[in-house]
Amino acid sequence: MSGRARVKARGIARSSSATEVGRTQASPLPTSVDLSNNEASSSNGFLGTRRISTNDKYGISSGDAGSTSMERGVKNKQDFMDLSICTREKLAHVRDCKTGSSGIPVKLVTNLFNLDFPQDWQLYQYHVTYVPDLASRRLRIALLYSHSELSNKAKAFDGAILFLSQKLEEKVTELSSETQRGETIKMTITLKRELPSSSPVCIQVFNIIFRKILKKLSMYQIGRNFYNPSEPVEIPQHKLSLWPGFAISVSYFESKLLFSADVSYKVLRNETVLEFMTALCQRTGLSCFTQTCEKQLIGLIVLTRYNNRTYSIDDIDWSVKPTHTFQKRDGTKITYVDYYKQQYDITVSDLNQPMLVSLLKRKRNDNSEARLAHLIPELCFLTGLTDRATSDFQLMKAVAEKTRLPPSGRQQRLARLVDNIQRNTNARFELETWGLHFGSQISLTGRVVPSEKILMQDHICQPVSAADWSKDVRTCKILNARSLNTWLILCSDRTEYVAESFLNCLRRVAGSMGFNVDYPKIIKVQENPAAFVRAVQQYVDPDVQLVMCILPSNQKTYYDSIKKYLSSDCPVPSQCVLARTLNKQGMMMSIATKIAMQMTCKLGGELWAVEIPLKSLMVVGIDVCKDALSKDVMVVGCVASVNPGITRWFSRCLLQRTMTDVADCLKVFMTGALNKWYKYNHDLPARIIVYRAGVGDGQLKTLVEYEVPQLLSSVAESSSNTSSRLSVIVVRKKCMPRFFTEMNRTVQNPPLGTVVDSEATRNEWYDFYLISQVACRGTVSPTYYNVIYDDNGLKPDHMQRLTFKLCHLYYNWPGIVSVPAPCQYAHKLTFLVAQSIHKEPSLELANHLFYL
């Protein structure tokens, strides 16, 4: 992701975290734990106020630290919020056993580790008050930690709440200390709660403990993950370096507390902002330097290596120089040069450089003015990849080679992390004082479900690999295709020739697929979006079945304006192809095949099917995403199958003006889908299975309490006597666990169709992992399914098999996909609407997969 895009993403996160705060108020939560990790020099006893304030980098560092830990707090809270939703106990058929039994057992290694502690382990939560009250958190921490009662105990403290693993003798302990100024401060420590190890608060504390431990392994926290700057992976040819690191978490899995770690990399550029500016200045000349510089730099994210923190560049202040002074928190003035010399022992060499301005994140519930940080370009390193870099194939390949670790590489890295934690005395000491013991890597048994046969019109095909069966079905006819008689091709003068040769190719491959394509009208237009749109407006009449546009460039306006007009104002399926794609001579046949398949679907055809033993089953996919233009608009895409063979779909996209990622309009959609089903099958479906994707952390409760009732009520209202039975499954593509199979003393990716429904799952949920994709490079990630509502009472085996079957039905790819097809369709639809159309597509297109 480019820096700019990331900042945008951050912007979203910022705004959504605001809503999340609002949401947390509405629902009861475990105590918020916002513990500081920066009690750096606590053991050397006494710290005066003055010294603390010099430690404080005039508010930048502490302010930033505060806000990031707040963000973490919110994030953690959400994770733990989900844990309190016990959906499994309401599902009678899986209350005792949620594991399946069919399939071939396979031994799997995971990235999860045992975390052992004594049976009677407890956490004690205390509240600390100060008289007179102190504002500085650092001072509060320093004063408390200086006491001998606490100095040798395992503790975590955020300035108000103190966690201890051993109980203090008294319920209320009174302590007093003196600051360097001579003030006497009285501290009262009151016991509030005793928490068992299964409490969500404990899990938060465990996470904090491990963050401390990773810091002790000299890893730095950037964002949520930890990186090791001392062992960078260099890509010198592209001036990049990668910091290896880990994403870690501790949480309760099926039966016990486990530590999970996944490998992560931070991409850094070996170039300071000053070097970048100098190079730019030489290239562009002085006249328009400031302008270009602002254009290129603003929005990027920089990392300051003196404290390993990241900042986004929000502005450049050309009037401020490093020799200027600024006011520190305590009111004294100091020049930037002196400050860096004193604070970090860094000498700024260029005294004439402008200053970068970064808008610091504001603290929660803080309505004060935004605070700005001035940064010195010389000390800021660019991070991430620019748009230009991401479109550089060689560069991305070089990065991918280093970052996409195969299972064996991943396993090695994990082993080293574990080794470090166990060998490092500090880290081990920290664990031991808390009474924890780092255990062995978890291995478990998964099952590989049988592969599926692909049903074509006159042929049943057993693909060699479910990852891609395009070769296996090349000679087979597709299930059902409407012939294409009246259609248009829009192309520019330059692409006319390529359009004609493509047309011949298309007709040839379409013929062998059983898809009849007549000659279109070819309309030549000028090369600008307006000409394309006008031609479409002029030539599309009600008889036209499809419009194909051969776009001269990948400029977004071409695609957006054509799609916008043809999916809402004048609903006709459209197919856009880049002229550049058609110029690839050697690949013409496969391109034409792919386009012919897309066109068939857009006209309402069906490509292939898999055997679904359940009769009268409707599957539904729901996905949500934010509109690209107006961030307060949510795009909800819903796709439902309308025939028992699950080959035809009803797709609708609804826009709602809310800040939450929760769908409001499911009833409208469900009623429409059920009506459609009734129209085609003259009956209502006996079973409905809804796959809901796009669920973030902490939303499970809302889903169970808000979305499921919407679905239920529309199902109940649809018929007066027996209503359809409903299941709702949350689909998540991102999850912490990874699985490897052991083979010939090394580890490999597990085979397609591997199901894991024990140990790495959660006790309170009816959930499982399914591997339904192939990674040719790197490690495959499993997809996580959580059944939150189930009236159907399907056996876990059947639910897992059905989910696997549905992964075969995505018509845009002749192979298996990582999520069930309805989810993938819903995702594709929301993406099109959020990126290009920005409004509801016409209902006239709802019966076709017009968005493929």
Next chain:
Amino acid sequence: MPNRKASRNAYYFFVQEKIPELRRRGLPVARVADAIPYCSADWAKPVFTPLRKPGMLVPKQNVSPPDMSTLSLKGDQALLGGIFYFLNIFSHGELPPHCEQRFLPCEIGCVKYSLQEGIMADFHSFINPGEIPRGFRFHCQAASDSSHKIPISNFERGHNQATVLQNLYRFIHPNPGNWPPIYCKSDDRTRVNWCLKHMAKASEIRQDLQLLTVEDLVVGIYQQKFLKEPSKTWIRSLLDVAMWDYSSNTRCKWHEENDTLFCALAVCKKIAYCISNSLATLFGIQLTEAHVPLQDYEASNSVTPKMVVLDAGRYQKLRVGSSGFSHFNSANQEQRSNTPIGDYPSRAKISGQNSSVRGRGITRLLESISNSSSNSHKFSNCDTSLSSYMSQKDGYKSFSSLS
């Protein structure tokens, strides 16, 4: 104010209705003109004046949009002549609530419109947004990049805020007297209102423009005509169409040149087009070029020389059918493979009226197409004209390859 005499506008009737009440209050009101100063404040109040519909129940709830008073007219005629101004002001993004400056106005567009006349005049100007609050450059830049793409600094077209506001006032209120109603879309209302106030602060001219929403206007017009309230969805779909996005003479010159769809003037004009297209037609008004960009659709009837329709099917059949043609065709192919890309535009240029050989074919084609009366029949016309065009084209090809 326009149509002071000829046809009286909504405000006139509003004031007239107010006169008895004013007299009761003991104010010296003889004529409408005298009463105007006393009515301005009430003008925009959400007064619900029951429509004159005998025997029909007026739905009580939520049928009183703020502008209903403007529409309590005696008949269609007054409504058709009524003049509305559509206004929009673009900003470089929206700054967070704790900032004093919430918006940075950068572009303004306004059109004067009546159902009868369509767009009567338009006003457009870029605005100098002033200094960008320190630290928000990225925020503003990103907002601009994702929409109107107006540069946030060093944009020499931006005018001083006071001047722009003065010009706007001059545009909507050229003569002394009452101020006409100004409309914008409800989504934009906060921003436009804020920007107007902000610019007024800078310019010392104090004139509180009453900003109403287009959605309510549409409700009002619809209610006036059909005596029932339209659905919100219907209004939204009416106002939100992509159809006119690329119409000529819709965006301002700068946005047209930079090919950006987001233009303050275009937003206003598109509101006018949408209302004309869906409402004015209901009143039986013949749409003119001032109502919708008809010229595009008329011009496109006579296909521009650069945009030519080929019927590949016919082409192929002919090739199979006659051996004589296949010769042509091979020449054609050969020609195509060795002509540079730049060939086509130049051909398009010569295909004007002064070319005698191949021009005729195209002229004939154009004539036959422009003879077609409606868009829906265009295909058949193209088909019939193509054969003549095709042979001409091939003739030209071989001709040029000889030279």
